[in-house]
Amino acid sequence: MAEWWRRKSLRFRLTALSVVGLTLVFAASASVLMIVLGRSLMDTVDETTQQHAQAVRAQADSGTLTDPITTQDGTIVQVVGADGKVTHGTYGADRLVPLLDAGDRRRALRHESAWFLDGEPYGIPGPLRVIVISGDRGVTVLAARPVREIERSLLTAGRVLLFGTPLLVVFLAGGGWLIIGRTLRPIVALRRGAADITHTARSRRLPVPEARDEVHSLAVTLNDMLARLEEAESRQRALVSDAAHELRSPLASIRLQLEVALGHPEGQDWPETAEGVLEDTLRLSRLAEDLLALARLDERGGRLARNEPVNLDEVVRQVVERYGEARLTACDPVVVRGDALDLSRVVTNLMDNAVRHAASTVEVALTRDGVLTVTDDGPGIPAEDRERVFNRFTRLDHGRSRDEGGAGLGLAIVRETLVAHGGAVRLEDAAPGLRAVVSLPSIK
Structure with missing residues (x-):
């Protein structure tokens, strides 16, 4: 049963639950209505009958009671004397047998409650509602009223409720x-919109309902997700396109050198050819390493591979020692949290750029507040291009003219790695040259 229920649609389950709830509410309401209606009608009958009985008792106590007793609404009244005989009564009332015997009269007086009595023995169709009150000198007044019409009314109301409530x-x-x-139509529209989106359908969005409700929020959230996926897809396509373009040049160079060497082997300087091929192979290796680093950064989504204390001064010192042109002007002890390998790649990329463009010197400084500066005395970068060079595969014209120029991924790796570490990087004019300023949050 539970499995069958789970397989049903949301529309069916909501409707079924509402029907069950309404049925229970209506059934309880109908029951309460019948009980309250019956009790109210009986209370009205009891009150009217009680008034007639009290009026007759007052007349009996004062000795002004007439015979027969007259009532306007058909109430049956009997006055029973102390000897148990009927002394007075309304027209048509039994003058020989009281409505209740002596024992029932005593119990009715003791409990002060109305009694139901079958009216057939007294020639009255249907039940009677009997009230008993006592008067002076042992006189007892019995007042009864037929309640057949009330039962018919209740039966009619019950039938109406019985057949009307299901309808x-x-x-x-x-x-x-x-x-x-x-209500669920916007969700159906979302489902159809999602079904229409394929891997070839770009710039598609799900329909957003006008109502500012939960479905509207869901549609907006899903569209934001689609926008992020589209952006990621665009970046991936651009990365693949740019990577293919960068790979084409060294591969074409290697192919050309090998074809020339094999075409004229007798006049070929094989060591020189091997050096050229090795240079292009190293360029391919650096490009592959950079692409792998970017792929890992994208895969982690801005999270660190390792988050541990790192002595940044030791990392800087070890990297700078590999560059003879560089001079370490300051290296204060600084401890940061992050990945030592990623931070080493950041410093290495900055050093490669500085050494590649420097005219004579490269200066490196690390201060106690976690600020690292790498300064060269090269041509520098125009102010309008200092932010653009952090994009992937971005190289300025003078950088492209250099044979030893990179693929334009170094600074992109630097920025994304530093952002993952909670840091930042910017480029400043060193007059002459360029200064790269890196700031990282240090552990106090």
Whole structure:
């Protein structure tokens, strides 16, 4: 049963739950209504009968009681004397046998409650509602009123509720089915919109309903997700396109050198050819390493591979020692949290750029507040291009003219790695040259 229920649609389950709830509510309401209506009608009858009985008792106590007793609404009244005989009564009332025997009269007086009595033995169809009150000198007044019409009214009301309530539930169920269907229509539109989006359909968005409800928020959130996926896809396509373009040059160079060497082997300087091929192979290796580093950064989504204390001064010192042109002007002890290998790659990329463009010297300084500067005395970068060079595969014109120029991934790796470490990088004019300023949060 539970499995069958889970397989049903949301519209069916909501409608079924609402129908069950309405049925229970209507059944409880009908029951309460019948009970309250019956009790109210009986209370009204008891009150009227009690008033007639009290009026007759007052007349009996004062000795002004007439015979027969007259009532306007058909209430039956008997006055029973101390000897148990009927002394007075309304027209048509039994003058020989009281409505209640002596024992029942005593119990009715003791409990002060009305009694139901079958009216057939007294020639009255249906039940009677009997009230008993006592008067002076042992006189007892019995007042009874037929309640057959009340029973008929209650029976009629019960039938109306019995047949009308299911019809009302069916009507409300149909209305609920339509209303729930209209309520779920935006979700159906979202599903159809999502089904229409394929891997070839770009710049598609899901329909957003006008109502500012939960479905509207869901549609907006899904569209934001699609926008992020589209952006990631665009970046991936651009990365693949740029990588293919950068790979084409060294591969074409290697192919050309080998074809020339094999075409004229007798006049070929094989060591020189091997050096050229090795240079292009190293260029391919650096490009592959940079692409792998970017892929790992994208895969981690801005998270660190390792998050541990790192002595940044030791990392800087070890990297700078590999460059004879560089001079370490300051190297204060600094401890940061992050990945030592990633931070070493950051310093290495900055040093490669500085050494590649420097005219004579490269100066490196690390201060105690976690600020690292790498300064060269090269041509520098125009102010309008200092932010653009951090994009992937971005190289300025004078950088492209250099044979030893990179693929334009070094600074992109630097920025994304530093952002993952909670740091930042910017380029400043060194007059002459360029200064790269790296700031990292240090552990105090």
